[in-house]
Amino acid sequence: MHHGIKKLLLLGAGHAHVHVLASLARHRPADLDVTVLCPYDHHTCSGMTPGFVAGHYTAEESRIALAPLIKAAGARWIQGRCVGLDAEHRTVSVAGAGIDTPPLLSYDLLSINTGAAIDRARLEAEMPGASTHSLNVRPIEGFVHLWPQVMELARDRAVSLAMIGAGVAGIELLFAAEQSIREQGRPGARFTLITGGPEVADGHPEGVRRRVLRQLKRRGITVLREACTGFDEGKVHLANGASLACDVPILATGAHAPLWLQESGLALADQGQVLVNPFQQSTSHPEVFAAGDVAMRSDAPRPGNGVYTARVASALADNLLAAHEGQPLKPHPAPAHTLNLLACGTRHAIVSYGPWHLEGGWAWHWKDRVDRDFIKRYALPA
Ligand SMILES: Cc1cc2nc3c(=O)[nH]c(=O)nc-3n(C[C@H](O)[C@H](O)[C@H](O)COP(=O)(O)OP(=O)(O)OC[C@H]3O[C@@H](n4cnc5c(N)ncnc54)[C@H](O)[C@@H]3O)c2cc1C
CATH class of the missing domain: 3.50.50.60 (FAD/NAD(P)-binding domain)
Structure with a gap:
């Protein structure tokens, strides 16, 4: 590694990291080396999985191919999963990767978006x-x-x-x-x-x-x-x-927070997620950021949700670059309510926002639009 080059490691390719990759594709500082560790070559949009089961979408229509995004971002993909994190020594242990991958990856800057896990x-x-x-x-x-x-x-x-x-x-x-x-x-x-x-x-x-x-x-x-x-x-x-x-x-x-966080040394929320501040930054380790189901905001603790994670993503992308450049970070204001769209199979959905709720075919079309737009935004030709 050349002097001055910093290593950014992205764990997982969830709703937030697809956006971080797209934003790195537009602008990546020459002195930032980016690696993505995730087990699959696509991001599955879980919000569209019920639509896949209902027969509204094929599996391909409900996911984002990662290879073109990673390539456009000038990043390296390591196909494998994180099984351990040592926040003090800034290393991540990897399982399931090829023999040419070192079992430990080191980082200067880490971002975690591995979603919820099952125990x-x-x-x-x-x-x-x-x-x-x-x-x-x-x-x-x-x-x-x-x-x-x-x-x-x-x-x-x-x-x-x-x-x-x-x-x-x-x-x-x-x-x-x-x-x-x-x-x-x-x-x-x-x-x-x-x-x-x-x-x-x-x-x-x-x-x-x-x-x-x-x-x-x-x-x-x-x-x-x-x-x-x-x-x-x-x-x-x-x-x-x-x-x-x-x-x-x-x-x-x-789902639960991943077990490998327990021994990481990072400050964790009651349920074991990475505790983050309004910058999506670990409250204990300023070089670590996290978003999505794996993280919990200390100022606004609430369960994760794909729509919210996608929204937090641009703040995360900006703050990762700002942290790299030593610039001030920008807070992401936690919304009081998030929009919830619950599909009922037959092109019918229930929509709610705070105390407000309605349902109908139009709500399903709304959800369909939100989900398809999310996929389209990140779909690059292979
Ligand atoms: C059936 C279903 C329907 C849902 N519908 C909705 C909905 O309509 N609207 C809504 O807002 N929310 C919905 N949710 C909730 C929503 O899916 C989650 O809140 C959202 O997926 C969280 O996004 P994320 O970015 O945290 O993680 P994910 O989108 O789960 O991404 C995690 C990524 O990390 C990778 N990964 C996992 N473990 C590791 C590891 N150890 N090392 C490296 N990489 C790893 C995965 O392969 C994946 O790429 C639904 C959930 C389910 C299960």
Whole structure:
């Protein structure tokens, strides 16, 4: 490395880093060496995954190819995943990369956008059989890859599908699955939503929850306010002692912060995410930035969301360059509310913003537009 050249390492290629790459493609200082570490050659837009399941988009239409973006940014791609971070020595440990990749990468400036992770050991402890008998929504790339097999099964026989987890991701995917199986699968399929105990769409405004329940009822989807306690071949066990016969159990019980952050030395939020200030900068290590589900703002703690992450991205891109150049950073004001668009499968969506909520076909077209525009903004010819 030449004297004066600084190393920027981007972990993950989530909603924020696709924007950082596009902005580096427009302007990258000559003394900044950029490396991207991520396991896949595309960014899957999870907001469009329900639309993929519903049959509105192909897998290709709901993702962004990374190679052209990385090339345009003048960056280097290391295909692999981060499994450890030592913030004191400024190194990242890598797994799954080729033999020519050093197992430790060093950085001067680090940006983390690896999204939410699942803790398989914890899931297996809470729900024995989860890893062998259920399909997890995360990592989203794996779910998208396996979904066609579910459709194959559903064309073959009348399936029983259960969604475990009644947050917006689980609800959207269940509506989508119900629609495509009703249209293309064997008649007589059954659909169940297992909430784990709380209400459907817990934490969302009362009006939104009422709308969701009405749509679930309209589609004949059974709601069980029970916790899932484990799985066997063809069976989901419930806390009340009953078990549900089920061919396709899908887990959407929410994700965790990655375990490799725990020993990193970075200041972490209660749930284990990187604690960041209004500059999206680590509150403990000024050379570390983070955005998306892996980060938590110390001034405005709230759960992650793809639309918000995409918005924070331009502040992140500016601040990474400012940090490199020793310029003052710019705060990103946390919005009081974010726009939530919940697709209900059949080209129908519920839109909410703070206490305000409405639904209709127009809301679905709105969501479709927002998602397609996001993809289009970053799609470069291969
Ligand atoms: C089914 C579903 C539907 C959703 N719908 C919506 C919606 O309509 N609107 C909305 O706002 N939000 C939605 N969400 C939530 C939204 O998807 C997340 O909040 C959003 O994806 C977070 O973006 P991110 O940039 O943090 O991470 P992601 O978009 O998940 O990107 C993470 C990136 O990091 C990579 N990566 C992961 N682990 C590692 C590692 N160890 N090392 C290196 N790279 C790694 C991944 O491959 C990926 O490139 C939905 C979520 C799901 C599951």
